[in-house]
Amino acid sequence: xxxxxxxLGFLAASVALPQHVFAQPLSxxxxxxxxxxxxxxxxxxxxxxxxxxxxxxxxxxxxxxxTGLILIDSGSSRRYGEALNTAIRKLDLRGVxxxxxxxxxxxxxxxxxxxxxxxxxxxxxxxxLARAEGDSFSDNMYRLLGDWMRGxxxxxxxxxxxxxxxMIDGRSFTALGLxxxxxxxxxxxxxETGLLITGDLAFLDRAPTTPHADLAQWQxxxxxxxxxxxxxxxxxxxxxxxxxxSLTQTRDYLIWLNETLTKAAQNGQSMVEIMDVALxxxxxxxxxQPQEFYRSVSHLYSGIERAVLPRxx
Amino acid sequence: xxxxxxxxxxIVLAGPAIAADTPHVQLTDPYDSGMxxxxxxxLLGDPDDIRFDDRIKVRAPEAAEDAFNVPVxxxxxxxxxxxxxxxxxxxxxIPHILTYRPGDALPKIGLRFKIDQATAIRASVRTKxxxxxxxxxxxxxxxxxxxxxxxxYASDDWEEKLGEIHxxxxxxxxRARLIVDHPMDTGxxxxxxxxxIRNLDLSDDDGHKxxxxxxxxxxxxxxxxxLFFDPATMPPLIHVAGRDNNGNxxxxxxxxxxxx
Numbered sequence: 146x147x148x149x150x151x152x153l154g155f156l157a158a159s160v161a162l163p164q165h166v167f168a169q170p171l172s173x174x175x176x177x178x179x180x181x182x183x184x185x186x187x188x189x190x191x192x193x194x195x196x197x198x199x200x201x202x203x204x205x206x207x208x209x210x211x212t213g214l215i216l217i218d219s220g221s222s223r224r225y226g227e228a229l230n231t232a233i234r235k236l237d238l239r240g241v242x243x244x245x246x247x248x249x250x251x252x253x254x255x256x257x258x259x260x261x262x263x264x265x266x267x268x269x270x271x272x273x274l275a276r277a278e279g280d281s282f283s284d285n286m287y288r289l290l291g292d293w294m295r296g297x298x299x300x301x302x303x304x305x306x307x308x309x310x311x312m313i314d315g316r317s318f319t320a321l322g323l324x325x326x327x328x329x330x331x332x333x334x335x336x337e338t339g340l341l342i343t344g345d346l347a348f349l350d351r352a353p354t355t356p357h358a359d360l361a362q363w364q365x366x367x368x369x370x371x372x373x374x375x376x377x378x379x380x381x382x383x384x385x386x387x388x389x390x391s392l393t394q395t396r397d398y399l400i401w402l403n404e405t406l407t408k409a410a411q412n413g414q415s416m417v418e419i420m421d422v423a424l425x426x427x428x429x430x431x432x433x434q435p436q437e438f439y440r441s442v443s444h445l446y447s448g449i450e451r452a453v454l455p456r457x458x
Numbered sequence: 459x460x461x462x463x464x465x466x467x468x469i470v471l472a473g474p475a476i477a478a479d480t481p482h483v484q485l486t487d488p489y490d491s492g493m494x495x496x497x498x499x500x501l502l503g504d505p506d507d508i509r510f511d512d513r514i515k516v517r518a519p520e521a522a523e524d525a526f527n528v529p530v531x532x533x534x535x536x537x538x539x540x541x542x543x544x545x546x547x548x549x550x551x552i553p554h555i556l557t558y559r560p561g562d563a564l565p566k567i568g569l570r571f572k573i574d575q576a577t578a579i580r581a582s583v584r585t586k587x588x589x590x591x592x593x594x595x596x597x598x599x600x601x602x603x604x605x606x607x608x609x610x611y612a613s614d615d616w617e618e619k620l621g622e623i624h625x626x627x628x629x630x631x632x633r634a635r636l637i638v639d640h641p642m643d644t645g646x647x648x649x650x651x652x653x654x655i656r657n658l659d660l661s662d663d664d665g666h667k668x669x670x671x672x673x674x675x676x677x678x679x680x681x682x683x684x685l686f687f688d689p690a691t692m693p694p695l696i697h698v699a700g701r702d703n704n705g706n707x708x709x710x711x712x713x714x715x716x717x718x
Binding site: 284285288356412413414415416417418420439440442443444447450451454455456457458 | 569628711713
Protein backbone atom coordinates (compact mmCIF):
# COMPACT_ATOMS: atom_id res chain seq x y z
CA UNK A 146 0.00 0.00 0.00
CA UNK A 147 1.52 3.33 -0.97
CA UNK A 148 2.32 5.74 1.83
CA UNK A 149 0.27 8.89 2.33
CA UNK A 150 3.26 11.00 1.36
CA UNK A 151 3.73 9.14 -1.90
CA UNK A 152 0.05 9.51 -2.65
CA LEU A 153 0.19 13.24 -2.02
CA GLY A 154 3.32 13.51 -4.09
CA PHE A 155 1.65 11.72 -6.95
CA LEU A 156 -1.35 13.98 -6.65
CA ALA A 157 0.83 17.08 -6.64
CA ALA A 158 2.73 15.88 -9.68
CA SER A 159 -0.43 15.19 -11.63
CA VAL A 160 -1.71 18.68 -10.83
CA ALA A 161 1.62 20.41 -11.42
CA LEU A 162 2.14 18.93 -14.88
CA PRO A 163 -0.69 20.67 -16.71
CA GLN A 164 0.03 23.89 -14.83
CA HIS A 165 3.57 23.80 -16.13
CA VAL A 166 2.28 23.30 -19.67
CA PHE A 167 -0.26 26.13 -19.58
CA ALA A 168 1.55 28.72 -17.50
CA GLN A 169 4.62 29.00 -19.74
CA PRO A 170 5.34 32.72 -20.04
CA LEU A 171 5.94 34.20 -23.47
CA SER A 172 9.66 34.59 -23.97
CA UNK A 173 12.00 35.35 -26.86
CA UNK A 174 14.96 33.07 -27.43
CA UNK A 175 17.48 35.61 -28.72
CA UNK A 176 20.93 34.25 -29.58
CA UNK A 177 23.59 36.68 -30.74
CA UNK A 178 25.82 34.94 -33.30
CA UNK A 179 29.34 36.34 -33.91
CA UNK A 180 29.68 37.29 -37.59
CA UNK A 181 32.83 39.47 -37.68
CA UNK A 182 35.32 40.56 -34.96
CA UNK A 183 33.38 42.57 -32.41
CA UNK A 184 30.08 42.15 -34.27
CA UNK A 185 27.11 39.89 -33.49
CA UNK A 186 23.86 39.32 -35.29
CA UNK A 187 20.48 38.24 -33.93
CA UNK A 188 18.66 36.71 -36.87
CA UNK A 189 14.88 37.01 -37.07
CA UNK A 190 12.48 34.42 -38.42
CA UNK A 191 11.87 34.93 -42.15
CA UNK A 192 8.12 35.06 -41.50
CA UNK A 193 5.30 37.55 -41.03
CA UNK A 194 4.26 38.67 -37.51
CA UNK A 195 2.47 35.87 -35.68
CA UNK A 196 1.44 34.76 -32.21
CA UNK A 197 3.93 31.91 -32.64
CA UNK A 198 7.02 34.03 -33.41
CA UNK A 199 6.02 36.93 -31.17
CA UNK A 200 7.13 39.34 -33.88
CA UNK A 201 10.79 38.24 -33.67
CA UNK A 202 11.21 38.56 -37.43
CA UNK A 203 13.82 41.29 -37.67
CA UNK A 204 17.62 41.19 -37.77
CA UNK A 205 19.45 43.11 -35.05
CA UNK A 206 23.17 43.91 -35.17
CA UNK A 207 25.43 44.43 -32.15
CA UNK A 208 28.75 46.21 -32.59
CA UNK A 209 31.37 46.69 -29.88
CA UNK A 210 31.63 50.35 -28.88
CA UNK A 211 33.90 52.01 -26.32
CA THR A 212 31.42 51.97 -23.45
CA GLY A 213 29.11 49.13 -24.42
CA LEU A 214 27.42 47.57 -27.44
CA ILE A 215 25.86 49.59 -30.23
CA LEU A 216 22.45 48.10 -31.11
CA ILE A 217 21.14 48.46 -34.66
CA ASP A 218 17.32 48.08 -34.63
CA SER A 219 15.52 47.20 -31.44
CA GLY A 220 12.81 44.68 -32.36
CA SER A 221 9.04 44.55 -32.18
CA SER A 222 8.02 44.95 -28.53
CA ARG A 223 9.04 46.02 -25.05
CA ARG A 224 9.45 42.36 -24.12
CA TYR A 225 11.76 41.92 -27.12
CA GLY A 226 13.84 44.92 -25.97
CA GLU A 227 14.12 43.38 -22.52
CA ALA A 228 15.26 40.05 -24.01
CA LEU A 229 17.82 41.95 -26.10
CA ASN A 230 19.09 43.69 -22.98
CA THR A 231 19.54 40.35 -21.21
CA ALA A 232 21.30 38.76 -24.18
CA ILE A 233 23.55 41.80 -24.66
CA ARG A 234 24.68 41.88 -21.02
CA LYS A 235 26.04 38.38 -21.48
CA LEU A 236 28.36 39.78 -24.19
CA ASP A 237 29.24 43.04 -22.42
CA LEU A 238 28.28 43.63 -18.80
CA ARG A 239 27.90 47.36 -19.51
CA GLY A 240 25.00 46.61 -21.87
CA VAL A 241 23.79 48.86 -24.68
CA UNK A 242 25.58 52.20 -25.16
CA UNK A 243 23.59 53.50 -28.15
CA UNK A 244 20.72 52.42 -30.40
CA UNK A 245 20.27 53.11 -34.11
CA UNK A 246 16.94 52.68 -35.94
CA UNK A 247 17.37 52.11 -39.69
CA UNK A 248 13.78 53.20 -40.41
CA UNK A 249 10.40 53.73 -38.75
CA UNK A 250 8.75 50.31 -39.17
CA UNK A 251 7.58 48.82 -35.85
CA UNK A 252 9.74 45.67 -35.92
CA UNK A 253 12.79 47.96 -36.07
CA UNK A 254 12.00 50.42 -33.27
CA UNK A 255 9.35 49.08 -30.82
CA UNK A 256 12.08 47.80 -28.47
CA UNK A 257 13.37 51.40 -28.01
CA UNK A 258 11.32 51.79 -24.82
CA UNK A 259 13.84 49.67 -22.89
CA UNK A 260 16.75 51.91 -24.00
CA UNK A 261 14.99 55.27 -23.70
CA UNK A 262 17.78 56.68 -21.45
CA UNK A 263 20.42 56.02 -24.16
CA UNK A 264 21.02 57.94 -27.38
CA UNK A 265 18.61 56.50 -29.98
CA UNK A 266 19.80 57.67 -33.38
CA UNK A 267 17.96 57.80 -36.71
CA UNK A 268 17.59 59.98 -39.78
CA UNK A 269 15.56 63.11 -38.97
CA UNK A 270 12.64 62.06 -41.12
CA UNK A 271 12.58 58.61 -39.52
CA UNK A 272 12.03 60.28 -36.14
CA UNK A 273 9.16 62.35 -37.54
CA LEU A 274 7.55 59.30 -39.15
CA ALA A 275 7.92 57.22 -35.98
CA ARG A 276 6.15 59.95 -34.01
CA ALA A 277 3.40 60.36 -36.63
CA GLU A 278 2.66 56.68 -37.26
CA GLY A 279 3.80 54.94 -34.07
CA ASP A 280 0.36 54.78 -32.46
CA SER A 281 -1.40 53.29 -35.48
CA PHE A 282 1.43 50.75 -35.86
CA SER A 283 0.96 49.95 -32.20
CA ASP A 284 -2.78 49.25 -32.63
CA ASN A 285 -2.02 46.82 -35.43
CA MET A 286 0.85 45.13 -33.58
CA TYR A 287 -1.33 44.50 -30.51
CA ARG A 288 -3.93 42.96 -32.83
CA LEU A 289 -1.36 40.71 -34.52
CA LEU A 290 0.75 39.76 -31.48
CA GLY A 291 -1.58 40.04 -28.49
CA ASP A 292 0.12 39.48 -25.13
CA TRP A 293 3.62 39.60 -26.65
CA MET A 294 3.04 43.36 -26.86
CA ARG A 295 2.01 43.89 -23.24
CA GLY A 296 3.31 47.19 -21.89
CA UNK A 297 4.77 48.28 -25.24
CA UNK A 298 4.63 51.99 -26.07
CA UNK A 299 6.23 53.35 -29.22
CA UNK A 300 9.30 55.42 -28.31
CA UNK A 301 10.61 57.44 -31.24
CA UNK A 302 14.36 57.98 -31.76
CA UNK A 303 15.68 60.87 -29.62
CA UNK A 304 18.78 61.91 -31.60
CA UNK A 305 19.06 62.94 -35.27
CA UNK A 306 21.76 61.14 -37.23
CA UNK A 307 22.90 63.10 -40.26
CA UNK A 308 24.32 61.20 -43.25
CA UNK A 309 28.09 61.20 -43.65
CA UNK A 310 31.04 60.04 -41.55
CA UNK A 311 29.77 59.53 -38.01
CA MET A 312 31.22 58.36 -34.71
CA ILE A 313 28.89 56.37 -32.45
CA ASP A 314 30.30 55.42 -29.03
CA GLY A 315 33.85 55.64 -30.38
CA ARG A 316 33.13 53.49 -33.48
CA SER A 317 33.34 54.97 -37.01
CA PHE A 318 30.58 54.51 -39.57
CA THR A 319 29.54 55.92 -42.90
CA ALA A 320 25.84 56.74 -42.65
CA LEU A 321 23.90 56.69 -45.95
CA GLY A 322 20.60 58.56 -46.09
CA LEU A 323 18.58 56.61 -48.67
CA UNK A 324 14.90 55.91 -49.39
CA UNK A 325 12.57 53.61 -51.29
CA UNK A 326 11.59 51.03 -48.70
CA UNK A 327 10.27 53.99 -46.72
CA UNK A 328 10.70 57.75 -47.16
CA UNK A 329 13.87 57.57 -45.03
CA UNK A 330 16.11 54.49 -44.98
CA UNK A 331 19.45 54.48 -43.22
CA UNK A 332 22.28 52.19 -44.30
CA UNK A 333 25.49 51.99 -42.28
CA UNK A 334 29.00 50.94 -43.29
CA UNK A 335 31.19 49.89 -40.39
CA UNK A 336 34.63 51.47 -41.03
CA GLU A 337 36.62 48.78 -39.23
CA THR A 338 35.18 45.68 -40.94
CA GLY A 339 33.44 47.07 -44.03
CA LEU A 340 30.17 45.41 -42.96
CA LEU A 341 27.17 46.99 -44.71
CA ILE A 342 24.02 47.12 -42.60
CA THR A 343 21.15 47.78 -45.01
CA GLY A 344 18.02 47.90 -42.87
CA ASP A 345 15.08 46.86 -45.04
CA LEU A 346 16.60 48.11 -48.28
CA ALA A 347 17.80 44.50 -48.62
CA PHE A 348 16.08 41.20 -47.81
CA LEU A 349 17.51 37.70 -48.30
CA ASP A 350 15.29 34.63 -48.78
CA ARG A 351 12.44 36.58 -47.22
CA ALA A 352 9.95 38.55 -49.34
CA PRO A 353 10.56 42.33 -49.32
CA THR A 354 7.73 44.38 -47.78
CA THR A 355 6.23 47.43 -49.45
CA PRO A 356 3.73 49.32 -47.23
CA HIS A 357 5.57 52.62 -47.75
CA ALA A 358 7.63 51.70 -50.82
CA ASP A 359 8.61 53.84 -53.78
CA LEU A 360 9.89 51.20 -56.18
CA ALA A 361 11.93 53.55 -58.40
CA GLN A 362 13.64 55.17 -55.42
CA TRP A 363 14.32 51.76 -53.93
CA GLN A 364 16.10 50.63 -57.12
CA UNK A 365 18.24 53.78 -57.03
CA UNK A 366 19.18 53.02 -53.44
CA UNK A 367 20.02 49.39 -54.30
CA UNK A 368 22.31 50.61 -57.10
CA UNK A 369 24.13 52.77 -54.56
CA UNK A 370 24.50 49.82 -52.18
CA UNK A 371 25.78 47.48 -54.92
CA UNK A 372 28.40 50.09 -55.84
CA UNK A 373 29.87 49.89 -52.34
CA UNK A 374 31.06 46.31 -52.95
CA UNK A 375 30.84 45.45 -49.27
CA UNK A 376 32.56 42.20 -48.14
CA UNK A 377 29.56 41.33 -45.96
CA UNK A 378 25.97 42.56 -45.85
CA UNK A 379 23.59 42.33 -42.93
CA UNK A 380 20.10 42.62 -44.49
CA UNK A 381 17.01 43.73 -42.57
CA UNK A 382 15.56 40.22 -42.82
CA UNK A 383 17.27 36.94 -43.72
CA UNK A 384 20.75 35.48 -43.17
CA UNK A 385 24.11 37.30 -43.32
CA UNK A 386 25.10 37.77 -46.95
CA UNK A 387 28.75 37.44 -48.02
CA UNK A 388 28.07 37.39 -51.80
CA UNK A 389 25.78 40.35 -52.47
CA UNK A 390 22.84 38.04 -53.15
CA SER A 391 20.55 40.04 -50.88
CA LEU A 392 20.92 43.11 -53.11
CA THR A 393 20.38 41.28 -56.41
CA GLN A 394 17.50 39.20 -55.05
CA THR A 395 15.72 42.26 -53.68
CA ARG A 396 16.30 44.11 -56.94
CA ASP A 397 15.02 41.21 -59.08
CA TYR A 398 11.92 40.74 -56.96
CA LEU A 399 10.99 44.41 -57.04
CA ILE A 400 11.45 44.50 -60.82
CA TRP A 401 9.21 41.44 -61.19
CA LEU A 402 6.63 42.97 -58.85
CA ASN A 403 6.53 46.23 -60.79
CA GLU A 404 6.26 44.45 -64.15
CA THR A 405 3.55 42.10 -62.91
CA LEU A 406 1.40 44.91 -61.52
CA THR A 407 1.93 47.11 -64.57
CA LYS A 408 0.90 44.31 -66.90
CA ALA A 409 -2.18 43.61 -64.77
CA ALA A 410 -3.18 47.27 -64.98
CA GLN A 411 -2.72 47.22 -68.75
CA ASN A 412 -5.09 44.23 -68.87
CA GLY A 413 -7.72 45.89 -66.66
CA GLN A 414 -7.43 43.41 -63.82
CA SER A 415 -8.80 44.05 -60.34
CA MET A 416 -6.69 43.37 -57.24
CA VAL A 417 -8.34 40.07 -56.38
CA GLU A 418 -7.59 38.71 -59.86
CA ILE A 419 -3.90 39.65 -59.55
CA MET A 420 -3.67 37.62 -56.37
CA ASP A 421 -4.22 34.52 -58.55
CA VAL A 422 -0.81 35.05 -60.17
CA ALA A 423 1.52 32.10 -59.52
CA LEU A 424 4.82 33.36 -58.11
CA UNK A 425 7.90 32.39 -60.15
CA UNK A 426 9.89 29.61 -58.46
CA UNK A 427 12.76 31.94 -57.53
CA UNK A 428 10.38 34.10 -55.45
CA UNK A 429 7.81 31.52 -54.30
CA UNK A 430 10.28 29.99 -51.83
CA UNK A 431 11.01 33.28 -50.05
CA UNK A 432 9.83 33.50 -46.44
CA UNK A 433 6.38 35.08 -45.93
CA GLN A 434 5.17 34.33 -49.46
CA PRO A 435 2.59 34.57 -50.91
CA GLN A 436 1.27 36.83 -48.11
CA GLU A 437 3.77 39.59 -48.88
CA PHE A 438 2.85 39.51 -52.56
CA TYR A 439 -0.83 39.93 -51.62
CA ARG A 440 0.10 42.82 -49.30
CA SER A 441 2.14 44.44 -52.06
CA VAL A 442 -0.82 44.28 -54.46
CA SER A 443 -2.79 46.30 -51.89
CA HIS A 444 0.05 48.78 -51.35
CA LEU A 445 1.11 49.42 -54.92
CA TYR A 446 -1.63 48.64 -57.41
CA SER A 447 -3.77 51.79 -57.04
CA GLY A 448 -0.83 54.02 -57.88
CA ILE A 449 0.39 51.89 -60.76
CA GLU A 450 -3.00 51.58 -62.48
CA ARG A 451 -3.65 55.30 -62.14
CA ALA A 452 -0.44 55.89 -64.08
CA VAL A 453 -1.25 53.21 -66.66
CA LEU A 454 -4.94 53.85 -67.41
CA PRO A 455 -5.77 56.75 -69.77
CA ARG A 456 -7.96 59.68 -68.78
CA UNK A 457 -11.56 59.10 -69.84
CA UNK A 458 -12.92 62.63 -69.36
CA UNK B 459 -59.40 30.04 -17.38
CA UNK B 460 -57.17 32.73 -16.08
CA UNK B 461 -54.16 30.59 -16.91
CA UNK B 462 -55.23 30.05 -20.51
CA UNK B 463 -55.98 33.78 -20.91
CA UNK B 464 -52.52 34.62 -19.67
CA UNK B 465 -51.05 32.03 -21.96
CA UNK B 466 -52.82 33.41 -25.02
CA UNK B 467 -51.87 36.95 -23.97
CA UNK B 468 -48.26 35.84 -23.73
CA ILE B 469 -48.47 34.43 -27.24
CA VAL B 470 -49.93 37.67 -28.57
CA LEU B 471 -47.23 39.71 -26.87
CA ALA B 472 -44.47 37.40 -27.97
CA GLY B 473 -45.75 37.33 -31.53
CA PRO B 474 -44.59 40.78 -32.70
CA ALA B 475 -41.26 40.40 -30.88
CA ILE B 476 -40.49 37.25 -32.84
CA ALA B 477 -41.62 38.82 -36.10
CA ALA B 478 -39.38 41.87 -35.60
CA ASP B 479 -36.07 40.00 -35.62
CA THR B 480 -36.93 36.66 -37.19
CA PRO B 481 -36.97 36.65 -40.98
CA HIS B 482 -39.70 34.91 -42.98
CA VAL B 483 -37.12 32.43 -44.19
CA GLN B 484 -34.62 31.43 -41.53
CA LEU B 485 -31.27 30.40 -43.00
CA THR B 486 -28.26 28.73 -41.46
CA ASP B 487 -25.49 31.31 -41.87
CA PRO B 488 -22.26 29.61 -43.02
CA TYR B 489 -20.30 32.37 -41.26
CA ASP B 490 -22.49 32.31 -38.14
CA SER B 491 -22.01 36.04 -37.74
CA GLY B 492 -25.10 36.67 -35.63
CA MET B 493 -26.11 39.61 -37.81
CA UNK B 494 -27.32 38.02 -41.02
CA UNK B 495 -30.99 37.71 -39.96
CA UNK B 496 -31.05 41.44 -39.30
CA UNK B 497 -29.61 42.34 -42.72
CA UNK B 498 -31.90 39.86 -44.45
CA UNK B 499 -34.85 41.84 -43.06
CA UNK B 500 -33.51 45.42 -43.13
CA LEU B 501 -31.35 45.39 -46.21
CA LEU B 502 -33.17 42.94 -48.47
CA GLY B 503 -36.71 43.59 -47.24
CA ASP B 504 -37.26 40.16 -45.70
CA PRO B 505 -37.77 38.26 -48.96
CA ASP B 506 -39.90 35.10 -49.06
CA ASP B 507 -37.54 33.27 -51.42
CA ILE B 508 -33.91 33.35 -50.31
CA ARG B 509 -31.04 30.93 -49.84
CA PHE B 510 -27.29 30.81 -49.37
CA ASP B 511 -25.83 29.69 -52.67
CA ASP B 512 -22.23 28.55 -53.29
CA ARG B 513 -22.55 29.54 -56.93
CA ILE B 514 -22.31 33.19 -55.90
CA LYS B 515 -18.55 33.70 -55.63
CA VAL B 516 -17.31 36.46 -53.35
CA ARG B 517 -13.54 36.69 -53.33
CA ALA B 518 -11.37 38.93 -51.15
CA PRO B 519 -8.04 38.64 -49.32
CA GLU B 520 -8.31 36.76 -46.01
CA ALA B 521 -6.95 39.80 -44.21
CA ALA B 522 -7.47 43.43 -45.21
CA GLU B 523 -4.02 44.97 -45.61
CA ASP B 524 -5.38 48.48 -46.21
CA ALA B 525 -8.63 49.22 -44.36
CA PHE B 526 -9.38 52.01 -46.86
CA ASN B 527 -9.10 49.81 -49.96
CA VAL B 528 -10.28 46.24 -49.49
CA PRO B 529 -10.61 44.56 -52.88
CA VAL B 530 -13.58 42.30 -53.59
CA UNK B 531 -14.61 40.38 -56.69
CA UNK B 532 -18.26 39.28 -56.89
CA UNK B 533 -19.19 36.75 -59.55
CA UNK B 534 -22.80 35.66 -60.08
CA UNK B 535 -22.34 34.52 -63.68
CA UNK B 536 -23.44 31.01 -62.68
CA UNK B 537 -26.99 32.39 -62.46
CA UNK B 538 -29.29 33.46 -65.31
CA UNK B 539 -31.42 36.61 -65.33
CA UNK B 540 -29.71 38.53 -62.55
CA UNK B 541 -31.52 41.80 -61.79
CA UNK B 542 -29.41 43.19 -58.97
CA UNK B 543 -26.47 42.41 -56.69
CA UNK B 544 -26.46 43.92 -53.20
CA UNK B 545 -22.97 43.94 -51.68
CA UNK B 546 -22.86 44.40 -47.90
CA UNK B 547 -20.90 43.68 -44.73
CA UNK B 548 -22.39 42.17 -41.59
CA UNK B 549 -20.35 44.35 -39.22
CA UNK B 550 -19.73 48.03 -39.85
CA UNK B 551 -21.44 51.34 -39.12
CA ILE B 552 -22.94 51.35 -42.65
CA PRO B 553 -23.49 47.76 -43.87
CA HIS B 554 -24.63 48.49 -47.45
CA ILE B 555 -21.65 48.99 -49.81
CA LEU B 556 -23.34 49.14 -53.20
CA THR B 557 -26.04 47.72 -55.43
CA TYR B 558 -25.08 46.70 -58.95
CA ARG B 559 -27.75 46.30 -61.64
CA PRO B 560 -25.83 44.59 -64.43
CA GLY B 561 -28.48 44.97 -67.17
CA ASP B 562 -26.65 44.10 -70.39
CA ALA B 563 -23.38 43.44 -68.57
CA LEU B 564 -22.43 40.17 -66.90
CA PRO B 565 -23.40 39.83 -63.23
CA LYS B 566 -19.83 40.22 -62.06
CA ILE B 567 -18.05 43.23 -60.53
CA GLY B 568 -14.69 44.09 -59.01
CA LEU B 569 -14.74 46.84 -56.38
CA ARG B 570 -12.92 48.19 -53.31
CA PHE B 571 -14.43 49.30 -50.02
CA LYS B 572 -13.58 50.69 -46.58
CA ILE B 573 -13.71 48.14 -43.78
CA ASP B 574 -14.32 48.96 -40.13
CA GLN B 575 -13.64 45.62 -38.46
CA ALA B 576 -13.37 41.93 -39.25
CA THR B 577 -16.63 40.88 -40.89
CA ALA B 578 -18.47 38.62 -43.29
CA ILE B 579 -19.06 40.29 -46.66
CA ARG B 580 -22.08 39.21 -48.71
CA ALA B 581 -23.32 39.45 -52.25
CA SER B 582 -27.11 39.05 -52.32
CA VAL B 583 -28.24 38.38 -55.86
CA ARG B 584 -31.85 38.83 -56.97
CA THR B 585 -33.02 37.23 -60.20
CA LYS B 586 -35.97 38.25 -62.41
CA UNK B 587 -38.14 35.67 -60.67
CA UNK B 588 -37.53 37.51 -57.36
CA UNK B 589 -35.39 34.78 -55.91
CA UNK B 590 -32.45 35.80 -53.74
CA UNK B 591 -29.17 33.89 -53.76
CA UNK B 592 -26.54 34.91 -51.19
CA UNK B 593 -22.81 34.26 -51.30
CA UNK B 594 -20.09 35.54 -49.04
CA UNK B 595 -16.64 35.33 -47.53
CA UNK B 596 -14.90 36.41 -44.33
CA UNK B 597 -12.33 39.21 -44.09
CA UNK B 598 -10.10 39.82 -41.09
CA UNK B 599 -9.16 43.47 -40.54
CA UNK B 600 -7.54 45.92 -38.19
CA UNK B 601 -10.30 48.26 -39.30
CA UNK B 602 -10.99 51.94 -38.87
CA UNK B 603 -11.45 52.55 -42.59
CA UNK B 604 -14.97 53.89 -42.31
CA UNK B 605 -14.44 56.42 -39.55
CA UNK B 606 -11.30 58.18 -40.77
CA UNK B 607 -11.24 61.31 -42.95
CA UNK B 608 -10.55 60.85 -46.66
CA UNK B 609 -6.85 60.75 -47.47
CA UNK B 610 -7.43 63.15 -50.38
CA TYR B 611 -7.51 66.07 -47.94
CA ALA B 612 -3.81 65.55 -47.31
CA SER B 613 -3.23 67.14 -50.73
CA ASP B 614 -4.34 70.62 -51.87
CA ASP B 615 -5.60 69.73 -55.31
CA TRP B 616 -8.33 67.17 -54.52
CA GLU B 617 -11.03 69.62 -55.63
CA GLU B 618 -9.48 70.03 -59.07
CA LYS B 619 -9.39 66.26 -59.50
CA LEU B 620 -12.97 65.72 -58.30
CA GLY B 621 -14.81 63.57 -60.85
CA GLU B 622 -11.72 62.84 -62.91
CA ILE B 623 -12.02 59.39 -64.44
CA HIS B 624 -9.26 57.06 -65.59
CA UNK B 625 -10.29 53.95 -67.47
CA UNK B 626 -10.84 52.10 -70.71
CA UNK B 627 -12.40 49.05 -72.36
CA UNK B 628 -10.77 45.78 -73.40
CA UNK B 629 -12.75 44.42 -76.37
CA UNK B 630 -11.13 40.98 -76.46
CA UNK B 631 -11.79 40.17 -72.81
CA UNK B 632 -15.05 42.14 -72.51
CA ARG B 633 -13.77 44.28 -69.66
CA ALA B 634 -14.39 47.83 -68.58
CA ARG B 635 -12.34 49.40 -65.80
CA LEU B 636 -12.79 52.85 -64.33
CA ILE B 637 -11.43 54.83 -61.39
CA VAL B 638 -13.35 57.95 -60.34
CA ASP B 639 -11.60 60.58 -58.18
CA HIS B 640 -13.88 61.35 -55.25
CA PRO B 641 -13.35 61.60 -51.45
CA MET B 642 -16.39 59.36 -50.67
CA ASP B 643 -16.74 60.82 -47.17
CA THR B 644 -18.87 58.59 -44.98
CA GLY B 645 -20.04 61.36 -42.63
CA UNK B 646 -18.65 59.34 -39.72
CA UNK B 647 -15.46 61.37 -39.31
CA UNK B 648 -15.79 64.37 -36.98
CA UNK B 649 -16.92 67.55 -38.70
CA UNK B 650 -16.94 66.11 -42.23
CA UNK B 651 -20.41 65.68 -43.77
CA UNK B 652 -21.40 62.84 -46.08
CA UNK B 653 -19.98 63.48 -49.55
CA UNK B 654 -20.40 60.50 -51.87
CA ILE B 655 -21.14 59.56 -55.44
CA ARG B 656 -24.75 58.35 -55.57
CA ASN B 657 -24.76 56.53 -58.89
CA LEU B 658 -22.75 55.68 -61.97
CA ASP B 659 -24.78 54.67 -65.04
CA LEU B 660 -23.27 53.10 -68.13
CA SER B 661 -24.84 53.49 -71.57
CA ASP B 662 -23.91 52.89 -75.20
CA ASP B 663 -23.54 55.58 -77.87
CA ASP B 664 -27.29 55.46 -78.66
CA GLY B 665 -28.17 56.25 -75.07
CA HIS B 666 -29.27 52.71 -74.29
CA LYS B 667 -28.60 52.00 -70.62
CA UNK B 668 -26.25 49.06 -70.13
CA UNK B 669 -25.73 48.82 -66.38
CA UNK B 670 -25.79 50.93 -63.24
CA UNK B 671 -24.02 51.08 -59.89
CA UNK B 672 -25.67 52.63 -56.82
CA UNK B 673 -22.87 53.60 -54.42
CA UNK B 674 -23.09 53.91 -50.64
CA UNK B 675 -20.68 55.39 -48.10
CA UNK B 676 -18.38 52.36 -47.65
CA UNK B 677 -17.22 52.36 -51.29
CA UNK B 678 -13.53 53.32 -51.26
CA UNK B 679 -12.14 56.79 -51.83
CA UNK B 680 -11.56 57.13 -55.59
CA UNK B 681 -13.95 54.26 -56.43
CA UNK B 682 -12.44 51.65 -58.77
CA UNK B 683 -14.59 49.14 -60.65
CA UNK B 684 -14.05 46.35 -63.12
CA LEU B 685 -17.22 45.48 -65.06
CA PHE B 686 -17.56 42.51 -67.38
CA PHE B 687 -19.40 42.09 -70.69
CA ASP B 688 -19.82 39.38 -73.28
CA PRO B 689 -17.01 40.33 -75.70
CA ALA B 690 -19.34 39.59 -78.63
CA THR B 691 -21.87 42.24 -77.61
CA MET B 692 -19.79 44.82 -75.71
CA PRO B 693 -20.17 48.20 -77.45
CA PRO B 694 -17.01 49.87 -78.78
CA LEU B 695 -17.48 52.79 -76.43
CA ILE B 696 -19.36 53.22 -73.18
CA HIS B 697 -20.55 56.48 -71.63
CA VAL B 698 -20.42 56.85 -67.87
CA ALA B 699 -22.72 59.34 -66.16
CA GLY B 700 -23.29 59.89 -62.48
CA ARG B 701 -23.92 62.41 -59.75
CA ASP B 702 -22.80 62.93 -56.17
CA ASN B 703 -24.95 64.03 -53.23
CA ASN B 704 -23.78 67.63 -53.70
CA GLY B 705 -25.11 67.68 -57.25
CA ASN B 706 -21.73 67.42 -59.00
CA UNK B 707 -22.10 65.63 -62.31
CA UNK B 708 -19.64 62.99 -63.39
CA UNK B 709 -19.19 62.15 -67.06
CA UNK B 710 -16.68 60.15 -69.06
CA UNK B 711 -16.36 57.94 -72.10
CA UNK B 712 -14.53 54.63 -71.97
CA UNK B 713 -12.95 53.37 -75.16
CA UNK B 714 -10.85 50.43 -76.16
CA UNK B 715 -7.27 51.15 -77.09
CA UNK B 716 -3.75 51.37 -75.89
CA UNK B 717 -3.13 52.11 -72.25
CA UNK B 718 -0.82 54.99 -71.41
